[in-house]
Structures are given as structure tokens and as C-alpha cells.
Amino acid sequence: MYKVLVSDPISDLGIQQLVEATDVIVDKKTGLSEDELIAIIGEYDALLVRSQTRVTAKVMEAGKALKVVGRAGVGVDNIDLDAATQRGIIVINAPDGNTITTCEHAFAMMMALARHIPQAYMKTVNGTWDRKSFLGVELRAKTLGVLGMGRIGSEVAKRAKAFGMTIMGFDPFLTEERAEKLGVKLSTVDEIVRGADFITVHTPLTPETRHMIGKAQFSVMKPGMRIVNCARGGVVDELALVEAIDEGIVAGAAFDVFEVEPPAADHPFLTHPKIIVTPHLGASTVEAQENVAIDVSEQVLHILRDEPFVNAVNMPPIPANLQNTLQPYFTLGEKLGSFIAQSTEGGVQEISISYSGELADVDTQPLTRYIVRGVLSHHLGSEQVNVVNSMHLAKIRDVNIVVKKSLTSKDFTNLVTVSLRTKKEEHVVGGTLLTGYGPRIVQIDNYPVDVTPEGNLVLISHTDKPGIIGRVGTLLGSNDVNIATMQVGRQLEGGSAIMVLRVDKGAPKDVLDQLTSLPELKTAKEIILN
């Protein structure tokens, strides 16, 4: 049974598939302090959070069984990603589920700002019928600057067009073509801050975006401009903003997010008449909360069940167009890694991977992680190593990873070879996917073979002499080890050769020792590929 802890308020409907899964137990415990979380996290395989729970390095350390932290939302600033990566804990988010909701909130804030709705409401409900103080402005024919044209920024731009606004956009990844398609004028940050009547920010908070709108930017803005932040506190310098409003440069601001949340009681935004605020409500709709909870629950289930998953934040994403190409190679890659680790003696120094054929043309980094996982699992234990931390574990152990690519592959459409150099020796294994047959090991050192990489194998190196196959068969048979399949590879008649046997159950150590004492037989190793 997998145990999942939900530690923030997450939609019940959204996590229904987790609750109903027969192999999962879900506990809901919200509002825990760090110490309270540390005290209980050890019994859980997965943790589901929004932005309140701080998933610190200490929490991860206490989460001995933790495989995945699922964020029902976009931002993962409350999760220590480095600590997760080092511990092999997968962090996933739900990047798409709250896009429209947050875009609509940004728009609601912009309109509330333009028409003083919160201030007018307060006055009206407090008994004052004041129609003079709240003269607003139209959005029509105004210029909107969008900083960050990702999912939310792009949706905001689309809606702004319907309001008759001119849109200027900046994003390091925004191309001329995409800007044109969205009806956005591709601009620099400087052009936007000088030219916009409204600015809305939709970037993550990074060292680069921290205070990207600060004193210097406010000083060149159009007097009377307005600014909205429904992204992350800190993208706009809060104190510089208050100054810019008080100096008459900025006419008003609408903020859903703060540099520190919740803000201190004396935060200047909370009493400023020209600043309207909401308590980080951007993603808070029924629809978005269901969407993100469904998305994250689905992926958490996949991860717990060791199935392919998407939206990992602490490992490079696999582009959608490569999923189908790479996915079938992951199992093969891991098995090749495991095979070579089990067949090569000594401390690992270098893993050299070569991709030949069509595979050489795609980003094979995810596959490399699986291969390295296969190698390291043999030495460090499969519980310790996964695709999130395999490269990190190799690095901190000074294992050199070399990747080579060649677009040509002589005998196969694709060939993956993994060579392992240890202090003692070096061996190579090569594999491919045969259409209609599945994964195959097709090369062991310099010998061509055809072996299905699964089950219990015995790898024997010997001299190619008549009678050797019979002697191996007899010896195994007399020790009650049944041979299911056998492959022999040699280069020259009478020269060095290898034998790969699939046996129904493992060959005990004393049987392997007896094999190596046979004349002409050099080594015999058991290789288990589950």
C-alpha cells in the first residue's frame, strides 16, 4: 500500500482517483508546522501540497520513504528542489490547470483597478454614496505591457485584444512569429515600462526577475500608469512601487501576491488607498482547483506505480514529440546499464554511452538518466537511485559520463551501447528495439548476440571448443538449474567466445564456481534483469 499525505487544502473531487485507488491510502492533515510534518512524513510515499506547506530539506530528510512531492499548482518556490534532487525525490507540478483561472483573476484585478471597485464598494457598504471620488479609466485604446508571455501572460494578451487594447509583450522565449500570432508587439522591458498604460507581470520569481520593476523602471514610466502582479511577490519592488504612487507616477496597483506571505499587518499595501489586494487567490476557483488536483493525482499515481509520468520539475522535461520515440528505450537503457554493471568488476570510473541511428538526432538526456540509473542501482541499491538523482549521484562519486552520437548505425535502425570502465576492466553491451520483438541485447563486448534482456541470465566467457556447451548443460542440469534459452557468440572458430543462458531460477554461487572450474571456461557470472 502506498501512503499519500495531503498537507494543504486540495480539491476533494480532484484527488478522488487517489482516494479510490485500491493500492493507496490518503491522509489529509492540513496546517501542520514544519516539526509536525517532520514527525509524520516518514510513513508516507507521496506528499501533496499547494503553496502553504514548506517542503524543506529537513522535511525531505525525514521523508525516508518519500518518492514524490506533488504540487497542485504551478509555483514550486515552497519546495527545496535541490534537496529533493539529491534525495531522488521527484517533484511534479500541475502547470496547465490554473492558467485560465489566474488569467481571469489578473483581468479582474486590472478592471477593478481601472474602476476603483474595491474602494467604491467599501464606501458604499459603509453608508457613503460617493459618485465623485471614483472616476475610472477605460481599457479600450490603452497599451498593456505583458512581462512574461508564458501560459498565463499569453491568455491575458488574448483577452486584452478583445478589450481593444494594444499589447506589448516581452519574454526571453517570445519569437516574432508567436508574438504576431498573438497580436502582440514584441518589445523590450524598457520599451514596455516607457510605453505602457497598464503593466501586468506573469513571470516566475527568479534572480533575474526579482525587482525587474523597481525604482529605475518606475522613474521612466508614463505618469498615470497602473500595474498588476498576479504572478509572484518580488517581481515588482514593493517599496519602490509605494514611492512611485506617492510621487504621482503610478495611478494604482493591484496585487495578488506579496514578497512575504501573508504580509505583515503594517505592510504599506494594506492601507494604501491606491493599492488593491487579494490574498493569493489567482488560482482559487472550483475549476482550477479540480484541474490541478486531478493532474497532480494522476501523475503521483504513475510515479508510485513506477509508470511513465510527466511534469517533473527537478528533471528536464521530455518534449511531447519525443515521448513516443524515447519511452520504449527507457526500460532497455536501464537494463543495459544494469547488465553492464553486473558483468563488470571493480569500482565504476566511466560510463560511456553511444547512441547511433535515428536516436542520435533527438535529445537523449532522459535516456542517459535511465542508463546511469541502471548502472548505479547495482552498486547503490535500486531504492537509492532513480532518474531524478542518477546524474547527481554519478557526479558526486566522480563517475565520468561520456555520451557520443552517430547518425549512422550499420545493422540496426537504432543502437545504444553502454561501455563501463572500472579500475579493473572495461566491458560493452549494446541493445536495440526490434520491431515486433521488443528490446534485445545485440552485442556483448565484441560478440554479436540476440538476447532478450529479462530474467536470470548466466554470462559465460570461454574458449570455443567442441563439447563445452554440453558440459555446461550437464553441470547446470545436475544442479537442478534449468536452461530456458542459450546464445553463443564467437568471432573466430576456436577463439574466445561467450555464452548467455537464460535459466528458470538463479544459479547458486557454488554452481557458478563449478562452472569456472570446467576446462576452457574462463568466467561465469549471474546477471539478474527484472
Ligand SMILES: NC(=O)c1ccc[n+]([C@@H]2O[C@H](COP(=O)([O-])OP(=O)(O)OC[C@H]3O[C@@H](n4cnc5c(N)ncnc54)[C@H](O)[C@@H]3O)[C@@H](O)[C@H]2O)c1
Ligand atoms: N497568483 C496565483 O495564484 C498564481 C497562479 C498560477 C500561477 N502563478 C504564477 O504566475 C507565473 C506565471 O505562470 P505561468 O503558468 O504562465 O508560467 P509559464 O512558465 O508558462 O510562464 C512564465 C514565463 O515567464 C517567462 N520569463 C522568465 N524570465 C523572464 C524575464 N526575465 N522576463 C520576462 N519573461 C520571463 C518565461 O520564459 C515563461 O514564458 C508563475 O510565477 C506562477 O507561479 C500565480
Ligand SMILES: O=C(O)[C@H](O)COP(=O)(O)O
Ligand atoms: O503557483 C501557483 O499555482 C499559484 O501561485 C497558486 O498557488 P496556490 O495553490 O497556493 O493557490
